[in-house]
Amino acid sequence: MNSKQIPTDRWSGSVTLNDVARKAGVHPSTVSRALDPAKHLRVKESTRERIIEVADELGYRPDMVARGLKSGKTGTVGIVAADLGNTFVTPIIHGIAATLESSGLLPTIAESQDDHARMANILDHMLSRRVDGIVALAARAADRKVLESASQIAPIVLAGRPLDRTTLPQVVQDNEAGGRLAAEHLAALGHRRVAQLRGPDDVANFPRRAAGFTSVVDAMGLVEVTVPDRAERPVVEEGQRLMELLLETSIDLPTAVFAHNDLMAVGALAVLRQRSIRVPDDVSLVGYNDMPMAGHLTPPLTTVRYQSLEVGRRAGEMILGLLAGKPSENITLAPSLVSRGSSRRV
Amino acid sequence: MNSKQIPTDRWSGSVTLNDVARKAGVHPSTVSRALDPAKHLRVKESTRERIIEVADELGYRPDMVARGLKSGKTGTVGIVAADLGNTFVTPIIHGIAATLESSGLLPTIAESQDDHARMANILDHMLSRRVDGIVALAARAADRKVLESASQIAPIVLAGRPLDRTTLPQVVQDNEAGGRLAAEHLAALGHRRVAQLRGPDDVANFPRRAAGFTSVVDAMGLVEVTVPDRAERPVVEEGQRLMELLLETSIDLPTAVFAHNDLMAVGALAVLRQRSIRVPDDVSLVGYNDMPMAGHLTPPLTTVRYQSLEVGRRAGEMILGLLAGKPSENITLAPSLVSRGSSRRV
DNA sequence: CTGTTAGCGCTTTCAC
DNA sequence: GTGAAAGCGCTAACAG
Numbered sequence: 001m002n003s004k005q006i007p008t009d010r011w012s013g014s015v016t017l018n019d020v021a022r023k024a025g026v027h028p029s030t031v032s033r034a035l036d037p038a039k040h041l042r043v044k045e046s047t048r049e050r051i052i053e054v055a056d057e058l059g060y061r062p063d064m065v066a067r068g069l070k071s072g073k074t075g076t077v078g079i080v081a082a083d084l085g086n087t088f089v090t091p092i093i094h095g096i097a098a099t100l101e102s103s104g105l106l107p108t109i110a111e112s113q114d115d116h117a118r119m120a121n122i123l124d125h126m127l128s129r130r131v132d133g134i135v136a137l138a139a140r141a142a143d144r145k146v147l148e149s150a151s152q153i154a155p156i157v158l159a160g161r162p163l164d165r166t167t168l169p170q171v172v173q174d175n176e177a178g179g180r181l182a183a184e185h186l187a188a189l190g191h192r193r194v195a196q197l198r199g200p201d202d203v204a205n206f207p208r209r210a211a212g213f214t215s216v217v218d219a220m221g222l223v224e225v226t227v228p229d230r231a232e233r234p235v236v237e238e239g240q241r242l243m244e245l246l247l248e249t250s251i252d253l254p255t256a257v258f259a260h261n262d263l264m265a266v267g268a269l270a271v272l273r274q275r276s277i278r279v280p281d282d283v284s285l286v287g288y289n290d291m292p293m294a295g296h297l298t299p300p301l302t303t304v305r306y307q308s309l310e311v312g313r314r315a316g317e318m319i320l321g322l323l324a325g326k327p328s329e330n331i332t333l334a335p336s337l338v339s340r341g342s343s344r345r346v
Numbered sequence: 347m348n349s350k351q352i353p354t355d356r357w358s359g360s361v362t363l364n365d366v367a368r369k370a371g372v373h374p375s376t377v378s379r380a381l382d383p384a385k386h387l388r389v390k391e392s393t394r395e396r397i398i399e400v401a402d403e404l405g406y407r408p409d410m411v412a413r414g415l416k417s418g419k420t421g422t423v424g425i426v427a428a429d430l431g432n433t434f435v436t437p438i439i440h441g442i443a444a445t446l447e448s449s450g451l452l453p454t455i456a457e458s459q460d461d462h463a464r465m466a467n468i469l470d471h472m473l474s475r476r477v478d479g480i481v482a483l484a485a486r487a488a489d490r491k492v493l494e495s496a497s498q499i500a501p502i503v504l505a506g507r508p509l510d511r512t513t514l515p516q517v518v519q520d521n522e523a524g525g526r527l528a529a530e531h532l533a534a535l536g537h538r539r540v541a542q543l544r545g546p547d548d549v550a551n552f553p554r555r556a557a558g559f560t561s562v563v564d565a566m567g568l569v570e571v572t573v574p575d576r577a578e579r580p581v582v583e584e585g586q587r588l589m590e591l592l593l594e595t596s597i598d599l600p601t602a603v604f605a606h607n608d609l610m611a612v613g614a615l616a617v618l619r620q621r622s623i624r625v626p627d628d629v630s631l632v633g634y635n636d637m638p639m640a641g642h643l644t645p646p647l648t649t650v651r652y653q654s655l656e657v658g659r660r661a662g663e664m665i666l667g668l669l670a671g672k673p674s675e676n677i678t679l680a681p682s683l684v685s686r687g688s689s690r691r692v
Numbered sequence: 693c694t695g696t697t698a699g700c701g702c703t704t705t706c707a708c
Numbered sequence: 709g710t711g712a713a714a715g716c717g718c719t720a721a722c723a724g
Contacts, residue, residue, distance in 0.1 A: 014499060016701060027711045032703060044709055064474045065420060066701035068411045069716050076454070076475065084439055085638060090430040097457060106471045108422070109455040111443060125452050128410045129422065153360060236642070266642050273644075292431060296582070296612050298619075298644025362717055373695045378719060390693060412717035415700045 015058045024054040031055070035062070068130055077319055078126035078154075079109045080119065082138035082161075083235070086263060088289040088308055089137055092160050095312020096135055096319075103320055105132065112138040114200075114233050119143050123150045130154075133319040139163045141202035155322035159315035160308065162204045169328035171315040175205050178304040178335035179212025182258045182286045185302070185337050187216065190346040191256040191284060193223045197242040197268060198230035199260035206234070206260050209288060213258055225254045231264060239267025247275065255283055255346050262287040262294050262303055269297065269342075284343035299341030307333055361404045370400040377401070381408065414476055423665055424472035425455045426465065428484035428507075429581070432609060434635040434654055435483055438506050441658020442481055442665075449666055451478065458484040460546075460579050465489050469496045476500075479665040485509045487548035501668035505661035506654065508550045515674040517661040521551050524650040524681035525558025528604045528632045531648070531683050533562065536692040537602040537630060539569045543588040543614060544576035545606035552580070552606050555634060559604055571600045577610060585613025593621065601629055601692050608633040608640050608649055615643065615688075630689035645687030653679055 021028040026047060034043045034051040043051075054060075068074035077100055081089045097107050108131060112119040119138060123146055126134055133155045136147060144163050147156055151168055158170040186194055196213055199206030217224045227246045231238035239259055247253070259265035265287030272279055279285050279299055287294060287303035294301040310333060318328050367374040372393060379385045380397040389397075400406075414420035423446055427435045443453050454477060458465040465484060469492055472480055479501045482493060490509050493502055497514055504516040532540055542559055545552030563570045573592045577584035585605055593599070605611035611633030618625055625631050625645055633640060633649035640647040660677050668674055 017703095018701075028701090029703075029712080030710055033710085036703085042709070047709080061470065061474055063476065063701055065411055065414045065476045066716095067703075069409075069415050069701080069718090070703045072716080074411060074475070084430070084436040085433065087431065087433060087639075090436075093430055094457070104471075106454065106456060106468075106475065108452065110452060111440070122452075124407065125450075128407055129420070129452065130409065130411045236638075266639070270642060292582075293433075293612070293639050296616060297642065363719095364717075374717090375696085375719075376694055379694085382719085388693070393693085409717055412700090413719075415702090415717080416719045418700080 014063070015060045016063070017060070020051065020055050020058055020060050023058065024051045026051065072130070073132050074130045075105050076108050076129065076131045077105050078122075078129075078131040078134040079107050080112055080122055080126075080134065080136045080138045081109065082112050082114045083233075084109075084111055086234070087291040087293060088262065088306065089160065091292070091308035092137055092312035092315070095309045095314075096159070096316040097312075099313050099316025099320065105320075114138065114140065116140065116142045120146045123147070127153050132323055133157070135159050135315050135319055137161060139203075140200075141204070155319065157315050157318045157322070157328065159311050160205075160306075162208075164204055169318060169322070169330055171311050171318060171331045171333075172205075173306050173311065173333045173335050175208035175335075176212035176215075178288060178306075179209035179214075179258075180216050181212075181304055181335055181337045182209075182288070183213045183216035183220075183222070185286065185339065185343065186256045186258070186284060187220045187222060189256075189284065189343060191222070191254075192346075193225060193252065193254040194256045194258065195225040195227060195246055195250070195254040197227060197239055197246070197257060197259040197264050199234040199264065200231055203234070206230070209260055223254075225250050225252070231260070234261045234264055236263050236267040236270075239264025240271050241267070243268035243271040247271070253283070256286070256343065257283060258286045258288075260288055262289045262291045262301060265301055265303070265342075266297065269301075280342050280344040284346075286343055290338050294338075295340060297342075302340045302343040303338055305336045305338050360409070361406045362409070363406070366397065366401050366404060366406050369404065370397050372397065418476070419478050420476045421451050422454050422475065422477045423451050424468075424475075424477040424480040425453050426458055426468055426472075426480065426482045426484045427455065428458050428460045429579075430455075430457055432580070433637040433639060434607065434609075434652065435506065437638070437654035438483055438658035438661070441655045441660075442505070442662040443658075445659050445662025445666065460484065460486065462486065462488045466492045469493070473499050478669055479503070481505050481661050481665060483507060485549075486546075487550070501665065503661050503664045503668070503674070505657055506652075508554075510550055515664060515668070515676055517657050517664060517677045517679075518551075519652050519657065519679045519681050521554035521681075522558035522561075524634060524652075525555035525560075525604075526562050527558075527650055527681055527683045528555075528634070529559045529562035529566075529568070531632065531685065531689065532602045532604070532630060533566045533568060535602075535630065535689060537568070537600075538692075539571060539598065539600040540602045540604065541571040541573060541592055541596070541600040543573060543585055543592070543603060543605040543610050545580040545610065546577055549580070552576070555606055569600075571596045571598070577606070580607045580610055582609050582613040582616075585610025586617050587613075589614035589617040593617070599629070602632070602689065603629060604632045604634075606634055608635045608637045608647060611647055611649070611688075612643065615647075626688050626690040630692075632689055636684050640684075641686060643688075648686045648689040649684050651682045651684050
């Protein structure tokens with residue numbers, strides 16, 4: 001039934017460079033050269049052909065682990081995300097993976113769950129595994145030190161979440177501009193009383209969005225109803241909690257709410273629906289990120305678009321550049337507002 | 347400005363076992379033993395303490411690559427997903443990662459995008475990197491061969507998507523039961539004319555769901571309006587396409603539609619809304635998976651719950667078991683129906 | 693209890 | 709153009 005030789009242990013099945021060399025009647029190093037695209041030339045055409053033939057006849061598969069030990073490169077790039085359940089990060093990962101793929105690199109992904117200890121642990125694991133580089137999507141203020149120190153060992157780029165006062169290269173969005181867009185949109189619709197459901201302060205995106213938003217509120221003389229807390233993590237439940245808090249604490253409700261990300265907006269939406277407060281008739285709602293599902297909510301969510309895919313691509317390119325020894329330059333992308341059904345004129 | 351010693355190359359900064367040994371005045375192998383939790387005992391308490399002290403004074407970090415070369419274990423488990431954008435898979439990954447973490451393993455994640463060539467490539471990369479095991483969430487019929495052959499090298503478990511006629515261990519759900527649940531639910535609500543928006547045939551989940559659904563349709567004497575095509579991939583756009591197809595081809599519309607997953611249901615919902623066909627008033631809609639956002643759609647989606655987190659956990663445990671040499675036994679979880687607003691009595 | 697001796701599979705000088 | 713030899717950092721016999 002099974003005609004192949006039975007391997008005694010799991011790995012005996014794997015053919016090594018030596019096996020190929022022996023069968024091809026050449027020295028292992030010749031095989032190594034023949035198979036290294038950067039050294040095709042140094043091997044006689046005919047020997048190379050023979051070697052390649054033997055190699056795939058035997059089903060030779062190079063051992064990246066051994067190669068990594070010698071060369072220091074493992075062909076692996078680590079990606080640290082805060083929460084894979086946030087559909088905003090998956091396009092970033094897509095973007096990174098797609099870019100890396102073209103260079104034969106494979107991503108290794110881990111989740112920090114916005115927990116500092118976990119983050120430190122993950123970096124340790126990744127460095128232990130000698131990833132060639134790391135893209136951190138999950139940076140929080142408290143993680144700056146470990147990230148910077150890890151970057152002495154392998155290049156690190158920050159994507160999607162910036163960090164203040166750091167020298168680490170970043171690919172991010174202009175969050176202040178995003179906050180301003182949200183406020184300007186609402187102001188243009190005639191809203192005078194507005195509120196923000198804030199994300200955690202130690203994820204630099206959020207204070208920046210808040211600042212941008214508030215700057216326009218002030219400039220245009222709007223009134224900002226403050227919610228006396230901010231989300232622990234930018235998730236649905238926290239959006240829910242903050243929305244409830246807003247409803248309970250404010251005597252005079254705002255006519256528009258800016259949630260610092262779409263997930264929180266979803267939470268807010270749920271609370272509003274449950275209390276029969278209509279969106280957008282009674283209150284307008286603006287989210288942030290334009291996650292894939294945003295347009296399919298009811299009402300479709302007005303939101304600030306974060307070009308996550310593009311951020312991922314750029315971050316991938318940046319890592320590739322760093323690996324090639326090129327210096328990096330921070331990249332800041334511009335946000336744009338996607339107006340949908342959840343906001344309307346008062 | 348920068349007070350630490352400047353490394354000449356990236357890796358010179360990394361302390362090796364030898365460095366620790368030298369500084370501690372012992373032989374490298376002693377350090378190796380002292381640091382290996384499974385061999386604490388074989389080293390004198392006092393030496394061990396000294397070694398450990400020196401180790402973290404120097405900031406020693408074991409090199410998994412070197413260890414992997416020697417021991418054959420890299421402490422890494424590959425996860426192949428079809429599409430990270432499908433929020434149904436992230437809980438599975440969560441589950442796997444959480445289970446692995448307890449054993450110090452790190453997942454390496456790649457996306458096949460439901461493309462066979464890509465899948466083959468990913469497996470190759472992973473084996474090249476000597477992952478200790480692989481969890482495949484993305485299995486399609488065409489991938490069976492490569493998966494089985496890869497499993498000769500590293501243990502593979504299938505999770506979330508079963509495969510027909512294979513000996514690979516699987517952690518899946520009883521999809522037929524799920525299809526039956528959907529149909530029974532609709533029948534109980536008095537629906538007589540129903541339709542299915544089918545997922546691709548080569549992902550075994552879908553024909554099984556279809557079969558379960560149809561079996562109840564037949565048994566209860568309902569009428570199934572057939573849609574003359576099935577989705578290429580189980581995504582929003584395809585759900586949209588099939589729903590449009592259904593509307594165009596059927597003279598007598600069904601009163602209830604069963605979408606083979608929630609993403610497709612979202613697509614169907616969009617088409618219905620756009621045509622002002624009310625859900626659930628005009629037509630009831632049932633999805634599958636109970637993805638995190640399902641309850642936040644409007645109307646909240648009635649769906650068949652897939653315990654993805656649990657599937658992930660079990661798959662993680664199964665891999666752990668296989669790595670420990672234990673034989674595995676297939677696991678089939680039971681689905682349950684979550685009744686929400688998108689379905690109602692005719 | 694600890695040191696010695698071999699490599700794991702591959703790349704990389706350095707010779708020829 | 710190819711072979712020989714050394715060694716990446718670590719672990720695993722085997723001695724002592």
